[in-house]
Amino acid sequence: MLWLNLLLNGLVWGCALGMVAVSFSLIFATTRFFHVAHAAVYGLGGYVAWSALKHGLPEWAALLVGIVACGAVGALIQKLLYERLDRSGATHLVILIASLGLSAVIQNSLAAVYTSNVLQYGLPWGNRTTVIGGALLTNTQMLTVGFGILSYLGAMWFAHRTVLGKRMRAVASNPFLAEITRLQPRQVHIAVMAIGSALVCIPGVLVPLDLGLQPFGGVPILLTATIAVIAGGVGSISGAFVLALVIAVLQNLSLLVMPGEWSIGITFGIFVIFMLFRPRGLFTG
Amino acid sequence: MDFLTTYIVLAEIYVLLGLSTNLLVGIVGIFSVSQAAVFGVGAYLTAFLLMHTALPFPVAVLLAAALCVGLNILVTLPSLRVSGDYFVVTSFGIQLLATAVFTNWTGGTGGANGLPGVPAPMILGHEFLEPTEFIALTTIGMGLGCLCFWLMMRAPFGALLRAIREDELAVAALGKSVLGAKVSAAALAGAFAGSAGGLYATFLSFVDPSSFDLDASIFLLTMVVVGGARTLAGSVLGPFVLLALPQILALIDIPTSIAAAARQLIYGLLLIVFMLFRPQGLLGEKL
Numbered sequence: 290m291l292w293l294n295l296l297l298n299g300l301v302w303g304c305a306l307g308m309v310a311v312s313f314s315l316i317f318a319t320t321r322f323f324h325v326a327h328a329a330v331y332g333l334g335g336y337v338a339w340s341a342l343k344h345g346l347p348e349w350a351a352l353l354v355g356i357v358a359c360g361a362v363g364a365l366i367q368k369l370l371y372e373r374l375d376r377s378g379a380t381h382l383v384i385l386i387a388s389l390g391l392s393a394v395i396q397n398s399l400a401a402v403y404t405s406n407v408l409q410y411g412l413p414w415g416n417r418t419t420v421i422g423g424a425l426l427t428n429t430q431m432l433t434v435g436f437g438i439l440s441y442l443g444a445m446w447f448a449h450r451t452v453l454g455k456r457m458r459a460v461a462s463n464p465f466l467a468e469i470t471r472l473q474p475r476q477v478h479i480a481v482m483a484i485g486s487a488l489v490c491i492p493g494v495l496v497p498l499d500l501g502l503q504p505f506g507g508v509p510i511l512l513t514a515t516i517a518v519i520a521g522g523v524g525s526i527s528g529a530f531v532l533a534l535v536i537a538v539l540q541n542l543s544l545l546v547m548p549g550e551w552s553i554g555i556t557f558g559i560f561v562i563f564m565l566f567r568p569r570g571l572f573t574g
Numbered sequence: 575m576d577f578l579t580t581y582i583v584l585a586e587i588y589v590l591l592g593l594s595t596n597l598l599v600g601i602v603g604i605f606s607v608s609q610a611a612v613f614g615v616g617a618y619l620t621a622f623l624l625m626h627t628a629l630p631f632p633v634a635v636l637l638a639a640a641l642c643v644g645l646n647i648l649v650t651l652p653s654l655r656v657s658g659d660y661f662v663v664t665s666f667g668i669q670l671l672a673t674a675v676f677t678n679w680t681g682g683t684g685g686a687n688g689l690p691g692v693p694a695p696m697i698l699g700h701e702f703l704e705p706t707e708f709i710a711l712t713t714i715g716m717g718l719g720c721l722c723f724w725l726m727m728r729a730p731f732g733a734l735l736r737a738i739r740e741d742e743l744a745v746a747a748l749g750k751s752v753l754g755a756k757v758s759a760a761a762l763a764g765a766f767a768g769s770a771g772g773l774y775a776t777f778l779s780f781v782d783p784s785s786f787d788l789d790a791s792i793f794l795l796t797m798v799v800v801g802g803a804r805t806l807a808g809s810v811l812g813p814f815v816l817l818a819l820p821q822i823l824a825l826i827d828i829p830t831s832i833a834a835a836a837r838q839l840i841y842g843l844l845l846i847v848f849m850l851f852r853p854q855g856l857l858g859e860k861l
Contacts, residue, residue, distance in 0.1 A: 323659040374849065382605055383849050383861050385662060386799060389607075390845025393792060397839035401832040504835075508788065509670060515663050554674040557667030564652050564664055 293424070295541040301430045303537030304437025305492040309514035310521075310529040311444045312488035317515075318461045318524040319481045322381050325388045326366060327489060328507030329395035334359045334490030335497045336399055336504075339408060348412065356490045363486025366391065367479045392508075399504035407501035415498050429498045436491050441530045444488070448526060457481050461524060509553055513540075516560045579705040581817060586712035587773050588797060588813035590719045593806075594766035595794045597723070600803035600861070601732070602759045603739035604653045607791045608665045609767055611672030612649070614786025616642045616771020618676070618683055621692040621781050631695035635772035642768025643761045650760035654753060669788050676783035688782025695776045708777055715773055716810075719766055723806050726762070735759055789838055796841045799848050802858020811857050816841070 309331065316324050338355035346354065370391060374384050415429040448454040460467040460474045467474050497506070514529075517536055521528025540552045547555070591613055598604045616638040623634040649668045653661040676683050683689065695702045695711060702708045726732050734755050737745050746752050775781045784790075793816070801812020820837055828836050854860045 321659075323662050325662075370846070370850075379849070379853065380861060381659065382599075382603065383853050385605060385659070386795065386861075387846050387849035389792060389795070390842040390849065393789075393838050393842030394846065397835040397842065400835040401839065404831065405835065508666075512663060512666050512670065516667075519660060519663065548678075550674060550678045554671040557664075557671050560667055561652055561664055564660060 292542065292545060295544055296538060297424050297426070299538035299541030300534060301426075301433050302541065303534035304434045305496050306510065306514055306517065306537050307437050307530040307533035308440045308492040309489055309510055310517040310533040311441060311526055312485040313511065313514055314518045314521075314524070314526055314529040315444065315448070315457070315481055315488070316485040317518060319457050320367075320371070320478050321461075321464075322371075322384050323388065323515075324371075324482075325385065325511070326392040326395060327486070328511035329392040329399075330359050330362055330366075330486045331489045331493040331507040331511065332399055332502075332504055333362060333395055334493030335502045336403055336408075338490070338494045339403075339410060339497075339502055342410065342412075352491070352494055355494055356487045359490035359493070360483040360487030364479050364483040366486075367482035371482075372475060372478070396504050396507070403502070403504065405504055407503055408497075409501050410498055412498065427499075429495065432498075433492075433495045436495060440488060440491060441526070444526050447484070453477070453480055458524075513553070513556060516556065520560070520563060576705055579709055581821070583705050583709050583712045583777055585813045585817045586709075586716040587770050587777065588794075588817060589716045589810050590766045590770035590773075591794050592797045592801065592809035592812050593719050593723050594763040594770070596798045596803060596805075596809045597759055597763045597766070598650070599795065600798060600808075600858070601727075601735050601739065602756060604650060604756070604760075605662050606650065606653075606665050607662065607788070607795065608649055608669040608672065609763070609794050610786045610788075610790035611669050612642050612646050612764055612767040613771045613774070613790070613794075614672060614676055614781075614783070615645055616768035617775040617781045617786070618689070618771075619768075620772035621689045621775040622682065624693050624776065625689065625691070631697055631776065635769055638772045639765045639768035642771070643764040646764025646767065647757055647760045650756065650763075654756060666788075669791055673783060673787050676786060683781075683783070686783060688780060690780050692775050692779045692781065694779065702776075705777075712773055712777070715769060719769075720806060720810065722762065722766075723809070727806065731755070731758070792838075792845075793841060796845055798855075799861075800844055800855055802855030803861050804859040805857055808855050808858035812855070815856070 313324070313327055316327065334355045337358045338351045341351035341354040342348065370387060371384060374387060416427050418425050418427050419431070446454075448458060456467070456472050456477050457480070459470075459472055460477045464474050467477075492510075493507070496510070497503075500506075513536060514533060517532035518529045521530075521532035536556065540556060543552055543555060591609065594612075595606070595609045598606045598609070619638040619641055620634050623629050623637060624631065627634075629637070649665070652664045677686050679685070695708075702711055734745065734750055737750075738752055738755055742752055774785070797812035797816050798809065799812075800815060801810070802808025819840065823833070823837060823840070848855060
């Protein structure tokens with residue numbers, strides 16, 4: 290039953306990837322530039338929670354501290370860096386280079402403070418297993434699935450039912466019209482960056498719970514999530530989440546036929562081919 | 575003295591890479607973060623040819639450059655279909671894919687251990703062993719690269735590339751081939767990166783994946799941004815400034831465990847500061 294285990298692992302991993310994809314989708318659809326430093330914010334969340342935990346906070350509080358810290362950092366990045374560049378009429382290329390620089394700054398600060406060795410949370414309950422319907426799941430995996438589904442539903446509710454969510458979608462679909470109807474796109478951008486960054490802290494803590502923390506771990510994950518966002522159609526939260534699940538399951542099932550170190554290569558190989566033939570995503574016209 | 579020579583040799587190799595990156599990112603406006611991957615392929619192929627065949631050095635470098643021309647066209651092709659931000663993701667992906675191949679294909683690349691013992695270049699019976707001799711090779715390489723770049727920028731072809739960056743549609747409407755121009759630019763950038771790889775592998779007599787990873791690509795980008803995008807002077811100045819930086823850092827007392835992180839951190843800061851306050855770099859044009 291190897292394939293069943295792989296399928297399950299894929300679904301669990303897909304929920305984590307889905308959270309990253311949903312958070313990135315909110316940001317990318319609204320601000321429209323490639324926020325590479327999101328990978329670094331993902332890494333930051335894990336380390337902040339780790340520090341909070343080592344200072345004696347309970348698990349839930351540590352996660353909360355991480356979420357708040359990431360949200361604040363996201364808002365600051367938008368306010369102090371991207372908005373400033375945008376006001377000075379910078380092109381997307383300039384913003385992208387700055388974002389790349391910021392990503393290097395955050396990740397290497399983490400590496401300098403916490404060393405680039407793998408850090409473990411050391412929470413024994415995370416590895417305890419429960420049997421559900423014949424399948425063996427660890428507590429960490431169940432938490433990931435739970436948070437993944439909650440995050441997806443939460444993001445859908447936020448985008449479609451709240452005033453801020455509606456403003457966000459208005460800004461995403463037509464920034465100029467949003468500006469003249471006083472929806473204040475700049476404020477929306479800051480809010481969305483805060484929410485997206487706060488959300489990415491959850492997988493940023495849950496994934497290292499299993500695999501350990503690494504300062505540079507976020508880049509491949511963000512890129513895989515970005516593939517899901519693009520393939521699912523930019524702006525579609527459901528598309529991003531579903532595609533993240535699909536990619537994660539495929540990556541895991543591919544272990545049946547080839548060694549694991551090639552899976553990221555194969556993922557990007559398929560993505561390049563996909564971009565050549567269907568650059569607008571699956572769920573858009 | 576040897577120390578200074580080594581610095582100049584490496585900087586001259588990086589000038590070729592700077593030209594390659596500048597051509598794609600600055601002049602044509604294709605945001606590529608995978609130039610280090612192409613550089614790596616050039617280095618590995620040269621190393622492989624010199625270690626396992628009897629090909630003379632110039633032929634090996636030419637073969638490596640030719641392969642990189644093809645490869646760079648291939649990795650730049652998606653930019654014709656997808657625009658801007660989407661291509662960046664593709665480009666990141668190509669870089670990660672290349673790192674995976676360099677690290678995992680133990681048979682061809684020696685895996686994480688790399689390929690030690692690349693023979694020194696031999697031209698007409700003379701072996702270039704010392705940095706003081708090698709400097710002749712890299713200076714010629716850099717000179718040729720700069721000459722190509724300078725001639726290209728003066729030629730109508732250079733104007734065409736800059737026009738494509740400003741308004742692709744207008745160029746197409748004038749009946750110019752956007753595809754042809756982009757492919758030629760990618761080919762030239764590939765030749766620069768490939769020959770830089772050949773020089774790099776033979777100079778250090780060792781290649782390993784860490785010289786060609788994502789950080790290396792970001793370093794190339796930093797060089798172009800700091801020196802100044804879109805100009806020859808910028809591409810030449812950038813490598814000389816940035817390669818001097820680790821030497822200056824060595825003077826400050828930083829624990830060795832965080833030295834690498836500190837260096838990357840400074841490159842990142844430079845990117846941000848230049849984008850905020852001087853997007854044209856030291857000697858470039860506005861991005």
